[in-house]
Amino acid sequence: MTTVKRYNTKKLYFPERITAALGEIFDYPLAAVEAPMGYGKTTAVREYLNKSTAHVLWQMVYDNSLSNFWQAFSNLFSQVDTDCGQKLLFLGFPADSVSLQEALGIIAKTELSARTVLVIDDYHLVETTEIDRFIEFLALNRITNLHIVLIARFIGLQSREELLLKGYLYHIAQETFELTPQEIAGYYKTCGIGLKGSEADELYAVTRGWISALYLLMPEFIATGGCAPEKCIYRLIEQAVYTSLSVEMQEFLLTLCIFDSFTFEQAVHMWGKDNAGELLAELTGKNIFVKYDARTRTYYPHSIFTGFLREVLVCKALHHRHDLYQKAAHWHLKNGEYPVARRYFYECGDFDNILVALEADKAADYIFAARDTELLKSYLEECPQEVKARHHYAMLNYALHLFVHNEMTLFSELCREFIGNIHTDESLDARARESLSGEAELLLSFTAYNDLKRMSAHYRAAWELLGRSSSVCYNRTNWTFGSYSVLYLYYRESGKLEETVRDLRQSLPCYARLTNGHGSGAEYVMEAERYFNTGDFVNAEIVLHKALYHARTGMQTGIIICALFLQIRLAIVQGDSSGIAAGLQQLRTAITGGRRHLFLHTVELCEGYLYAILQQADKIPHWIAEGRVNDSCLLFPAIGAFNMVYGRVLLVRGEYLKLIGSAEYFFDTAAIFPNLLGHIYTYIYLAAANKRICKEAEALSNLRSALDIAMADKLYMPFVENCDYIKPLLKKLAESGFCREDIGKILALCASRQKTVARIVRNHCFRGAPKLTRREQEIACLAAKGMNNREIGERLFISENTVKTQLKSVFEKLGISSRVLLKQRLDSTNCNKLSEFHSPGD
Structure with missing residues (x-):
């Protein structure tokens, strides 16, 4: 016999949390239960009181009539004491101090049972200051055994804050009734x-x-x-909330519903009338699904309410919606929020202004482009050709975004299109055309990326045409693309590294003139890296100080990070634990002090490399250990640098088969520009992995390939830093006569370095990547999911102040300053692995 599952949708449900909150009404003379329609506040209060031993007096409010309120109030007290009810009715509503005292005396003399609760339901309909004053007066005088409960969508008691502070009023807010x-x-x-x-x-x-x-x-x-579908919820909102609002309030809400949140200034801009403040006060005061966060000075409509309003807006005339989108777009354009401005301009088909917003966009690190490139591509595909042809600087910006996100085919097509546009645009005078041609030359330098001789030729041509700095490339963009090594970016031909260093030193001054100092210090970092990798640590350190001076003077955060990372590698060679600790701290300071949080993942790559070198796998950031490069802010030219770290991490974690399987991808990535350092490291890692799975012939072949590339430039340190895996292979090759002299140099450097690394690991004299306590991790994960301090406190049963203090500590430890960056960081660490993240003993 088939069993039919039975449902009972009429069942009531009250979590213990709500019951506990209602239980506190007996500790106060007055309680306010405040939430919008449909949150179950009346049902919750009624069910709780019905199960209690209290005597309940329940008064419903139907309008704002003073006389109707007083008659119902008096009749309630007639149930307790007929004489009391009659006296109150005869007294009339107590509108002055004398009659207030008289009413108080009448009620106080009534013999109330041990716990009597007067519930006034739908109190928001009262909207009468006299009744508010009467209720406040009763609360302040604490009538024995009487507890008053006001149930309302909003409560506007004038002395609300004073009553709360002095312990006369207990407030149960909407959040209490929101189910988790x-x-x-x-x-x-x-x-x-x-x-x-x-x-x-x-x-x-x-x-x-x-x-x-x-x-x-x-x-x-x-x-x-x-x-x-949300239609049934929307019908509820329409019937219970929307239709009861004035026509003006409805229009005001429809004007703002295109935003998920908004400021007062936004509301004034969008509404265009002088009563926006009054309407906002009414919205928040009457709890109409809009909250105001005083800390951020932002209004947050309930998402369901916003969805309903947008449904209503869809039914409005097209021109009405377009007017709203235009207003919103111009607001965001004026405030420098260019991606959002472009989105709203697109909604109303305004392609001219999409490109105006793109022209104005000086996203210093192309940080938005990772999310926005696909949108930009769709906008520009639909954009009429004649519009694109008159917005030259917008097309230059677009081309740069395409380059850094590896849209090379589209980038090349756009370069050709741009050059054609400036030659056919009859509105340009000779000087304007010459300037744009100069910008085009600078743009074309990216088509020759990492071939310094060809790039330099474009720089010279650009300077001859422009004679000034570029309007597109400037000194706050990310010169390193997130790489921790300049040598990685520009070393492209075996046997020509010294020449490449010289080429960069010669070409960079011209480029720097074009970009107001962009890339300052990079030539010295690359020179220092060459010295370091050849084992000349003294000259490496000398040049490194020069690099740091120029990079800091030019405020080039990416290059400062490259220099500091090399300093840490030098400290390892020297066995300087305090130098490592100082370097790690300076890496964090470089991004927090300059507010360059795009480089957070670059800094973590540096840390990941350090811990992989020191065989401390537990300290390697999770996103690196799991190979999730797409979760980072690294731009495409730096992906191969990530692979150099990730390969070492796979070795340390013993994932040899995964490493061998990933090698083809590593080689392909390193071959694009090309980046020879990526090839050297991949061959070394392959040799190490094949050795571990007993494929020695393949391992020796891999190592020969690495040495063939690297020894033409005497690059010893990639082998030295991985000697813990390849030392036997190096010895065997040397014994066979292959690169005997160079391998001897590598082994000598390795012997010295092994001792310093062992001492560093043994002494633990440096602080590792910042670790969060278990509590900090819990709070950080909830904050990253979008919960505010109050919600986090309720979830974890701690105060808002505790949440605030703990979050401050989290931000300091992680070197970040916003919840957006926190989400990025925790996306890359995995909130579910608390046991791997918190400090020992917490």
Whole structure:
């Protein structure tokens, strides 16, 4: 016989958290239960009081009539004491101090049971200061055994803050009634519906814990196992909230619903009338699904309410929507929020202004482009040719974004298109055309990227045409693309490294003139790296100080990081633990002091390389250990530098087969420009991995390939730093007569370095990458998921102040300053692995 599953969608559900909150009303003379319609506040209060031993007096408010309120109030007290009710009715509403005292005396003399609760439901309909004053007066005088509970969508008591501070008022807010995903699962289980964790999360994402919405979605969930369209929720909002608002308020909300959040200034700009402040005050004061965060000075509409309003907006005339998008776009354009401005201009088909926003965009690190390149491509594909042809500087910016994200085919096509446009644009005078031709030459230098001789020719041509700095390439863009090594970026031909260093030293001054000092110090970093890799540590350190001076003078964060990383590698050679610690600290300071958080992943790459060299796998950032380069802010030319670190990490973790399988990708990436250092390291890693799986012939062949490239330039340190894996192979090759002299030099350097590394690891004299305590990690993960301090405190049963203090510590430890960066950082560490992340003993 088939068993039919039974559901009871009428079941009530109250988490212990809500029950505990309601239990505190007996500790105060006055309680305010405040939440928008449909949060179950009335039901919760009624059910709780029905189960208590209290005597309940329940008064409903239907309008703002003073006389109706007083008659209902007096009749309630007639249930306790007929004489009391009659006296109150005869007294009339107490509108002055004398009658207030009289009313107080009448009620106080009434023999109330041990716990009497006067509930005034829908109190927001009162909207009368006289009644507010009367309720406040009763609370301040603490009538024995009487507890007053006001249930309302919003409560505007004039002395609210004073009553709270002095302990007369207990406030239960909307958040108390918002069910968490776990509680949603509990509610549905009570009704006979079993939810998986992901399903509870999905329901929470749709409803934000709004009990009425969860109830309305239940039949659809029973029928289909999924969430219903939000139409039924929207009908509820329309009937219970929207239709009761004034026409002006409805229009005001529709004007702002295109934003997920907004500021007062945005609201004034969008509304265009002088009463925006009054309307906002009414919205927040009456709890109409809009919260105000005083800390950020931002208004946050409820996501469900916003969704409903956008549905209404769709029904408006097209020109009305376009007017809103235009206003929003110009707001973001004026405030330098260019990607958002472009999105709104696109919504109303304004391609001219899309390109105006692109022209104005000086995203110093192309940080938005990783997310925005696909959007830019779609905009420009649809953009009419004649529009593109008159926005030359926008096309230059677009070309740079394409280059750094490896859209090389499209980049080359755009360069040709740009040059054609400036030659056919009759609106340009001779000087303007010459300047744009100079910009084109600078743009074309990227088509020759990492071939310094060809790039230099373009620089000279650009300077001859421009005679001034570029309007597109400037000194705050990311010269290193996130790489920790200049040598990696420009070493492209075996046997010509010294010549390449010289080429960079000769070409960079011209480029720096064109870009107001962009790349300052890079030539000295590359020279210092060459010295270091050849084992000339003295000259490496001398030139490194020169590099740091020029990079800091030019405020070139990426180059400063390259120099500091080389300093740390020198400190390892010298056995200088304190130097390593100082270098790690300076790496963090370089990005926090200059607010260049794009380089956070570059710094972590440096740390990951250090810990891999020191065989401390547990300290390697998770995103590196898991090979998740796409989760980082590294731009395409630096991906091969990531592979150089990741390959060593795979060795340290013993993932030899994975390393061998990844080698082809490593080679392909390093071959694009090309980057010979990537080839050298990959061959070394292959040799080490093949040796570990007993394929010695392949290992020796791999090592020969690495030596063939590197020894033409006497690059010893890639082998020295990996001697812990390849030393036997080096000895065997030397015994066979292959590169005997060079291998002898490598082994001598290795012998000295092994001792210093052992001493550093043994002494643990430097601080590792910052570690969070278990509590800090819990808070950080919740913050990264978008929860505010109050919500985090409620989840973890700690105060908001504790959350704030702990988050400050997290930001300091991780070298970041915003929740956006925190999300990026924790996406790259994996919040689920708490045991791997917190400090020992926490």
